[in-house]
Amino acid sequence: MDVVLSGLATALTFANLALVAFGVFVGIVVGAIPGLNGPMAIAIAIPLTFTLSPVAAISFLVGINKGANFGGAISAILMNVPGAAEAIATTFDGYPLARKGKPLKALKMALYASVVGDSFSDLVLILVAAPFALLALTMGPAELTALMLFALTFIAAVVGKSMMKGLVAGSLGIFASTIGLDPEASTPRMTFDVLDLEEGIPLLAMVIGMLALSEIMIQIEAHVRARATGERAGVDAFNKSTPHEDRIVTGAEFKASFRTMMRSAVIGTVIGAIPGLGSTPAGFLGYGAAKRASKHPEEFGKGALDGVAGAEAANSATVGANLIPTLALGIPGNISAAILISALIIHGLTPGPLIFEQHGAVLYGLFGAMLVANLFNLVIGQAGLRLFAWVLSLPNQYIHPVIVLLCFSGAYLITQSMFAVGLMVGFAILDYLMRKFDYSIVAFIIAFILGPLFEDVLRQTLVLFEDNPMTLFDRPIAIGLIVLTAYSIWRLGFGHKPAIFKEPEA
Amino acid sequence: MRTVDIVSSAVVVLFGMVLMAVIIPGWVPVEEGPEFGLSATTMPIVASVTFTTLAAAFFFHRLRGRGEQTEADEQYDRTQPIERKNWLFLLRGGIFLIAMTALFNWAGFLLAGPPTVAGFMLMMEEKRPWHVAVTAFGATAAIWLFFWQFLKFPLP
DSSP, X not given: OHHHHHHHHHHTSXXXXXXXXHHHHHHHHHHHSTTOOHHHHHHHHGGGGTTSOHHHHHHHHHHHHHHHHHHHHHHHHHHSOOSSGGGHHHHHHHHHHHHTTOHHHHHHHHHHHHHHHHHHHHHHHXXXXXXXXXXXXXXXXXXXXXXXXXXXXXXXXXXXXXXXXXXXXHHHHHHHHTOEEOTTTOOEESOTTOGGGTTOSOHXXXXXXXXXXXXXXXXXXXXXXXXXXXXXXXXXXXXXXXXXXXXXXXXXXXHHHHHHHHHHHHHHHHHHHSTTTOHHHHHHHHHHHHHHHOSOGGGTTSOOHHHHHHHHHHHHTHHHHTHHHHHHHSOOSSHHHHHHHHHHHHTTOOOSTTHHHHSHHHHHHHHHHHHHHHXXXXXXXXXXXXXXXXXXXXOHHHHHHHHHHHHHHHHHHHHTSHHHHHHHHHHHHHHHHHHHXXXXXXXXXXXXXXXXXXXXXXXXXHHHTSSOGGGGGGOHHHHHHHHHHHHHIIIIIISOOOGGGSOOXX | OHHHHXXXXXXXXXXXXXXXXXXXXXXXXXXXXXXXXXXXXXXXXXXXXXXXXXXXXXXXXXXXXXXXXXXXXXXXXXXXXXXXHHHHHHHHHHHHHHHHHXXXXXXXXXXXXXXXXXXXXXXXXXXXXXXXHHHXXXXXXXXHHIIIIISOOOOO
């Protein structure tokens, strides 16, 4: 109890609250700009948190993540261009509502649904993560090896169109993680006598290169092409002739959509807790469930308020739930969670079952900050709608080059040498090619993060089973996970993927 | 997409073979390690064998063609994921980024920042010189000051 209270006390200091609020603000702004997204913003922001305490740093980053999740809905509703993939389902009814002259109503419903979904999943995280970690503590190295094998295979299978390509990307990620000193005997592995490589490839240089710099390069390329084909038009959210009732979500409307929000929150939480699935399928499933449950399904796609609520609550509910496997097992649920893991590692925390025992106060501080961030999301989102709508009109040719400069300076801070900057550029080019060739970068990065842990538990397992490999059969959980891995390879790799795992069509 | 899959998997196979034949034996010393557990070469070799085998299997799978193809599969195969203009952009952007990294290393942030921003603005077809100049110098100065004064991490 003392740990919980001390964690909450750390989270609720003025400085920390200000950082969370700033993070939410930055997140909404970044999320609102098409092409920019939460993971990119978190990747660039991590080096800026080097001087902060772990709680403050992680709270700031979580604030960005939460803000960006709602921010994606702003351009989805006003421009029919989702700020991030998870907001695609929000465009289905958000944009038609905006075209009907109710953009503010749609934006506010998206905000409320986002906050409801996010808060629900945070509460589930807080209630479930610790018992989950306790369960994970009962696992030995054999079970952990099998679990990691299952997670890597499953993520590789569900993130792209081809499981084979996902597995190739995943094993390339594991290979990249072996560069540096061998953890057992400190033997240099493929360091090419470069001193900077002895610590391995800096995770942040990879993350900034692959998620931020490369994304900006792709956006710059898309921008040049879009200019050639003409600019896109948006809806004016603050048209003075809009009647008052069309600018707000009334109590009755909120009440009518609350059931939809809660249903979607449950869907999003379940999807978010499964590694690899992420918020985009959650948004689609939430939207689909809202449509199926509606008494007026014919209104969906033409501006149904329930459609916006269903999609937004579901995609936002993945934010907290993604952290369940991240914190309890050390297995990141999606790319944002993977970057948050790298932030935790940089600040001296190793995610996994022991984190609750070793850094309980930091963790409960993080939970407190997450709940507060939802409140800030509501307040800042509501108060700043005019500003966020204006941000959409900022020309990309000013924003993107400045972000490139931030990538350079952020990468320099990692090791305070130009080596990390060079690596970042190299990974940006690699990422560009991987995306074009459809090799999953999510599988690559998650495997890179899990690689050292996987090697460690595999080593322990081999030591354990050296005398008698048949003792594996005394471990039913490990056997069960191995069977599950084989089943997922067969079901997702060679059979027809269930609809939930398929790439959504816009 | 089929051609791209075949070429990309062939490249991965080639990369894996170079790793296993040249790089791992040359750059991971085989020393007397502890008598238990894994040697330093095990994980790099396991990972290389895995992706090389998978990429080879994928190469033959795509070369042979699939048995049953749905309309979605055929449509996916018809997509052209990377075209000449993409390669040209990658070449232009890549060379520019590498040149700017070298400039950073040689001249420092304050001198390399403005040409980096200006270069990308021009690439994005911003043609107003004053806008380019103010953004390039303003952003560089603001970031430099932020890192130096606020984060206490002076940029080079």
